[in-house]
Amino acid sequence: MMTAPAMALEVRVSPEQPRLGETLSVLVETDGEQAPTLRARGRSYETFAVGQNRYRAFIPTTPLDTPGSFAIEAQSGDQRQRVDVPLGDRNFTIQEIWLSPSVNAITGTDYEFDRMDDLKATVTPERLWTGPFIHPSDGPITTPYGVRRYYNGVWADNYYHRGLDYAAPTGAPVVAAARGRVALVGTVAQGFELHGNTVGIDHGQGVTTIYIHLSQIEVQEGQMVEAGERIGRVGSTGISTGPHLHWGLYVNGECVDPAPWLGLGLK
Ligand SMILES: [Zn+2]
Structure with a gap:
């Protein structure tokens, strides 16, 4: 045999x-x-x-x-x-940021961090998105992914810019980067003091996106959204130096470079 x-x-x-x-x-x-x-x-x-x-x-x-x-x-x-x-290694831009003591003292609430952590830990077996992701704003990218920082002269060991910043005026549209389910709506009033008004989308299989500092939110938790569908408006809520959209793409809880997801596709 x-x-x-x-x-x-x-x-x-x-x-x-x-x-x-x-x-x-x-x-x-x-x-x-x-x-x-x-x-x-x-x-x-x-x-x-x-x-x-x-x-x-x-x-x-x-x-x-x-x-x-x-x-x-x-x-x-x-x-x-x-x-x-x-x-492979890669050189990320290094910035020196000086914050006033009053801004530096705002560290966020347990509520917002718990909700953000829950979103990033979401692993829905079903794949909800199809095709490449799209930019969630028309604005130019002002801070790229991965920038490392000194804050008030001290190297921030665990910091990297977790996403892309788009410059756009207050009220400019923010759209879903891909199809998914709105899994998080968080507002300043609820305690999102650092992130400001926030939308989080679950795209399935451990892939999530966040949209923060919004002036308005136009979706509700549980709602399905399509790529390109408007979910809110650019703003400067939370800790923000001016109107912009901060967009982050997370894979199994870690913020990754969105570039390969934007148009190039993944096998
Ligand atoms: Zn940012």
């Missing part, structure tokens, strides 16, 4: 040469029955079926990661496979 060949577990990561802040799209092919799980940086990531015996997870990287070999382990049943991805 022939013994069955060992169950194959094939892992492919795209892009092959990622840089800090980029999202790793990890495809796993298995002839096992179970959806494989992935581990990286001591964390596990759920995979979702994309075809027969094919599963995918998105693994975030950030400016705070250490460049070099980035290990991803896949496990399905008793089969394991390890892939080492060369995570």
Whole structure:
């Protein structure tokens, strides 16, 4: 009798040469029955079926990661496979920011941080978006992703600019970057003192977006929105130096560079 060949577990990561802040799209092919799980940086990531015996997870990287070999382990049943991805370094702009003591003293409320954390931790199995994401504002980008900062002369170790800032006047439209479900509406009145009026959208499979400092919110929690649908208006609520939209894209809880999601697409 022939013994069955060992169950194959094939892992492919795209892009092959990622840089800090980029999202790793990890495809796993298995002839096992179970959806494989992935581990990286001591964390596990759920995979979702994309075809027969094919599963995918998105693994975030950030400016705070250490460049070099980035290990991803896949496990399905008793089969394991390890892939080492060369995570490339990248120079992010460094800014020096001086805040007045009164502004510096505003640290946000537990309520807003709990709600934001809940949104970013959301992993809905269903994929709600299709195609590339779109810019949520027409305004020019004034602060790019990943900027590192000194605050009042002190290096902010855990800080990087978690998103893109768009300059636009108060009242300019803000649209959903992709199809999804409005999972968070937070207002200054409820305690969003740092973020200001905020909308959070769950796009499914661990992908969420946030829109903060809004002057007006035009959606309700639970509502489905399409890419390009208006969700609110630009403002300067919360801690903000002037009217602008801050937009952040999160993958499994970490803020990633939106660039690869905007038009280039991910396999
Ligand atoms: Zn910002």
